[in-house]
Amino acid sequence: MEILREKPSRNPKEVLTFAALVLLASVTLLTTAGIVLSLFGEVLQFFRRVPLAEFLLARDWTPLFAEPRYGISPLIAGTFLVTAIGLVVAIPLGLALAVYIAEYARGEAKARIKGTLELFEGIPTVVFGFFALLTVTPLLQKVIPGLNIFNALSAGLVLGFVILPYVANVAADAMESVPRSIREAAYALGARPYEVALRVVFPAALSGIVAAIILAASRAIGETMLVSIAAGQRPILTLDPRETIATMTSYIVQAATGDQPVGSTAYYALFAVGFTLFLLTLLFNILAQWVVERYRERYE
C-alpha cells in the first residue's frame, strides 16, 4: 500500500498522537522485560543459596523439610505426566474435530461448532478442577483400584478436554489454508472425501498441525487451577498416573497460598520454578513458530 509509506508528518498533533500510541504499545514490551527481570532477580537469589546442580539433578523437592532439598525433577515429572495424559486425549479427538471442521462442516454448522468450542474455551479451569475432583475421580475409583483421591489420571483426562478446542481450532485453521485446487485435483483423480482429508489435506497441513499440538502442550504445561485442585500437591518422582503428584504450577500455588517468609530460600524457590516454567513454555512457543516457518508447504 503506497499511501501507508508516506513521509512522517511534522504536524505536532500528528507527532504527539503517534508518540502516545508508541508509549501505550511500549507497555507490552515493558511487560516482557518485567517478567524476565523480576523473575531473574529472584532466581539469582535462589541460585546463590542452592547450587544449580542440585536444582537440576536432585531427585526430591522438599523445601519445607528441616533439611530442604531443591531438585526440580519431581515437579517436571508431574507436569510431564499430566500433560502427556492430556495430549493422549486431546490429539486424536482434537484432530478428528479439526478434520470435521475443515473438510466436512459447511456454513451454519461450521459457525455453530466454532461457537461451541469458543464456549468451551471460556469456561474457567477452576470449574473443570471441581468437576475432575468431585465427579470424574470417584467414577474412576470404581474402575481403577488404588487410585488416590488426588491423582494425575483424572486431572490429565479433564485437561485433555480443556486443550481440545485449542488443538481443534489451530489445526483446523492449518487445514483450511490448504488451497482448494489441491483438493479438487484429488477429487478429479477419483479420490473419496476421506482420502482427500487423510492423504492430501492432512499431510499438506502437517506443519500447522504439529504446531497446534506443541502449542496445546505448552498450554497444558502452564495450566494451573485444574491441576492444583485435582492432581494434588505432593511432589514425588513417579510416572504412575494413579498417584498424587505436584506440577510446577501446583507447587507455585501451594507455596504462594501458604506462609512463605520473604527472603527465605523457599520464597525464592517459587521464582526458580516459575522461571523454569516460563522458559519451558517459551521454548515450546518458539518451537511451534519454527516448525510452521520451516516446514510450511508453499503453493505459489
Added chain:
Amino acid sequence: MSSWQQTFGVDPWKDRVDRAFARALVLPLLLALALLAWLLGDTLYRSVSVQVLKADEGPGKTYAFGLSANEILRQELLARGYTEEEVQSALGDPRERRVLLMQNRVELMWNTHEGPFRYVVTGLRDERIADFSLLEGLRRWQELKANLKEGERLVLNPWLDQSFLTRVPSRSPLTAGIGTAIWGTVWVLGLALLIAIPVGIGTAILLEEYVREGRLNRILEVNLRNLAGVPSIVYGLLGLALFVRGMGLGPTILPAAMTLALLGIPVIVVTAREALRAVPESLRLAAFALGATRRQVAFRVVFPAALPGMVTGVILSAARLIGEAAPLLLVGAAAYVPFLPNSPLSEYTVIPVQIYLWVGMNLPEFARVAAAGILVMLLVLSVLYFLALYLRNRFRREW
C-alpha cells in the same frame, strides 16, 4: 478390474469406509458436548441438597413466604425467648441489625417440613445433622420428617439463593456467601480494564493504522505472540515481585488489577486488531483522498467504524479475565476477607479464587457452596457472552 478402478472409483468397501469416517468424525464433538452437559448437570445437582439441621438457639421455626427479612428476624428473636423491647432495640439499631444479619442468614427454602417455600433463619453455629443429595433426600423425605427431633428442621436447600449473593465468606458452609468475592471481582476487573483497554486498543491502532510493517511492527508482534503464550501464573509471579513487594502495594486490589491488566492486554490487542482489519481499505483511501491526515483517518474514520467490533472483543476478554484464578492467588486473593472491599487498597478475593478455596475445604457441604459459586460465575459469563454475541450481530456491517 483395471488398476485405476482398484485405486479409486468402483470399490464398495471404500464407500463404506468413507461413510464410517464421516460419521466417526462427529464423535469428538458429541463427546465434548456430552462432557459439557454432564458438567453443568452435575454442578446444578450438587447445588441443591436435603438437610436436617439443628438450630443452635431457638426452636428452629420456619416462616411463611412473603415476609420481609425484618419481620422474620423479629419473629425468630421472639421465638428464641427475647422480650418485645429487646427485639425492638436490636432491630432499631442499624449496627446491631447488621451483626444480626451477619450471624443469621435469612434464606428461602424450596421445601421444609412445614411446607414448601418457607423462610428459615440459619445461624452461624447451627449444627448439620445430615445432608443428602436431592434424589435420596426426596426419597427419604417422609422418613426424615417423621424422625425430626426437638429444635430440628428438615429443608430442601437451594444453596444458590439471594442471601448467598450478598453474604461475606464464613467458616461454616451454612452461612458462607459470595458477596465479598463478587465485589472483589467487580473492583479488580474494573480497574484492570481501565488500564488494559487504552493500552490494548492503542497498540492495535498503532499496529494496524501506523506501522503495518517495519522493525517496530515486527518487534511488537513477536513480543505479543510470546506474551500470549506465557502461562497466566507467571504473570502472578511478576505481580508478586513487582507490584506487591517491589512497589510495596501489599496484597490488595490495585496490584491484582495491574497484574490482570497485563494478562488481558495481549488478548485485547488481538481482538481490536481483528476489528480494525475488518474495516475495508477503501474507507481509509477515501479519507486520505479527501486530505485527511493519518490521525484523522485512524481516529475519525477507522476507529468509529471498528468500535462495535472492539467493544465485543473487550467484553469477551473481560469474560476470560473473570475466570482467571491462578495469577490472583499469588497477589493476595487467597485471603479470608469478611468484609466488602471499599478502596483500591482494600484486601479482596475474587469469584474463581473463592471457589478454589471452597473446593479445598474439608467439610463436604463446601462442595455444595462451591457448586453454587460456580453457577454464579457461569451465569455472569453467559450474560457477557450473549451480550457480546448480541452486539456482534446488532452492529454487524457489510461493507
